[in-house]
Amino acid sequence: DTTIVPAEIDAATSCDLDGMLLGDYPGPKAQLYYTGDARPHWCCDTVEMFNTLLRPEQARPIRAVFVQDMAKADWERPRGNWFDARTGFYVQGSKRHGSMGPTLASFQQEADARTFVEQYGGKMLRFAEVTPEMVDLSGGALHDKRM
Numbered sequence: 001d002t003t004i005v006p007a008e009i010d011a012a013t014s015c016d017l018d019g020m021l022l023g024d025y026p027g028p029k030a031q032l033y034y035t036g037d038a039r040p041h042w043c044c045d046t047v048e049m050f051n052t053l054l055r056p057e058q059a060r061p062i063r064a065v066f067v068q069d070m071a072k073a074d075w076e077r078p079r080g081n082w083f084d085a086r087t088g089f090y091v092q093g094s095k096r097h098g099s100m101g102p103t104l105a106s107f108q109q110e111a112d113a114r115t116f117v118e119q120y121g122g123k124m125l126r127f128a129e130v131t132p133e134m135v136d137l138s139g140g141a142l143h144d145k146r147m
Contacts, residue, residue, distance in 0.1 A: 004033050004064040006082035007040045015044035017052070020099060026076045027098025028068045028106040030085060035061040046104040049085065050135040070105050071112035086127050089113035092134060094122035100137070104130065 007013075009029065013022045022029050022044055030049035031040035043049040046067055052058060053065065066082040073081040075096060091105040091113055105122070107113040113124045 006031060006066040009042075009079055013042060015048070015099075016041045017043065017048055020044045022099075023077070025099030027078070027096065027103045028070050028073070029078060029099075030065065030067045030106075031082070032062055033064040035063050044099040046085075046090065046098070046106050047100055047102070047135045048137065050104065050130050051132070051137050054130070054132045054135060067106040069108040069112070070116070071107050071109065083108045088127055090125045090127070090130060091116050091120070091122040092125055092130075094120040096120050104135070 009022045011023055014020060015022060022042060025044060028046045030043040030046055032043065032049065032052065033040060043052065049065065049067065053062070065085040067085040067088055068078050069081040069083055070078065073079065085106070087108070089107045089110050091107070093102070094105055094116065096105060097103060104125070105113070105116055107116065116122070117124055
């Protein structure tokens with residue numbers, strides 16, 4: 001099996017779900033790689049990534065999923081610092097917002113997630129602790145008629 005190397009965000013990288021240009025928005029981004037498809041499927045937010053992964057109709061096998069380590073990436077213009085999303089620590093309910101509003105801040109190290117909670121509030125979760133109810137997109141930018 002070939003190891004998947006995360007792609008990088010450039011000026012033209014857009015969200016597969018809503019077309020937003022990833023480079024124009026703050027907060028952690030994600031990229032999914034489906035089995036049989038070499039290109040990344042971009043998510044403009046970790047909430048969107050979890051929403052995609054946790055949908056009951058999501059049946060396509062996923063080879064890899066990457067998020068950004070927000071302890072190392074610039075919150076306003078995150079680039080690089082990708083890691084396996086399944087190994088990460090996430091902070092829900094902090095004061096920091098991503099491209100779609102409230103987000104799940106992503107961290108590779110538990111200590112960094114704890115420091116973020118001390119600074120910005122919220123609750124630390126592991127990947128498997130995130131539920132579909134936590135990542136419901138029905139009230140978000142997807143239904144914002146101004147966009």
